Amino acid sequence: MSAVIEVTDETFDQVVLKSDKPVMVEYWADWCGPCKQVAPVIEELAQAHGDKVTIVKMDTNVNPVTPANNHVLGLPTIQVYVGGELVKAFKGAKAKSVLLGAIEEYL
Numbered sequence: 001m002s003a004v005i006e007v008t009d010e011t012f013d014q015v016v017l018k019s020d021k022p023v024m025v026e027y028w029a030d031w032c033g034p035c036k037q038v039a040p041v042i043e044e045l046a047q048a049h050g051d052k053v054t055i056v057k058m059d060t061n062v063n064p065v066t067p068a069n070n071h072v073l074g075l076p077t078i079q080v081y082v083g084g085e086l087v088k089a090f091k092g093a094k095a096k097s098v099l100l101g102a103i104e105e106y107l
């Protein structure tokens with residue numbers, strides 16, 4: 001079972017912006033090669049730190065509104081939100097150490 005939660009345009013506000021925990025969002029699409037590379041890393045982070053940080057992913061093929069509103073220009077894009085505010089953003093597949101570093105201060 002995946003520890004990563006799927007979010008949609010409809011649930012983004014509630015799950016991400018209103019969360020009382022920091023949230024890492026991965027924007028992805030099934031045609032995106034680097035997204036497939038980073039997916040297992042995101043899953044590992046969710047399994048290891050899901051009690052302290054909510055980790056979600058959004059399929060940009062079926063959810064076009066939120067990525068457009070959040071200036072997602074390339075995939076994968078990974079964003080970290082704390083208290084409803086965007087605090088960090090990365091474009092492209094990143095190493096586990098980089099992604100862990102993005103949430104480490106919140107663990």
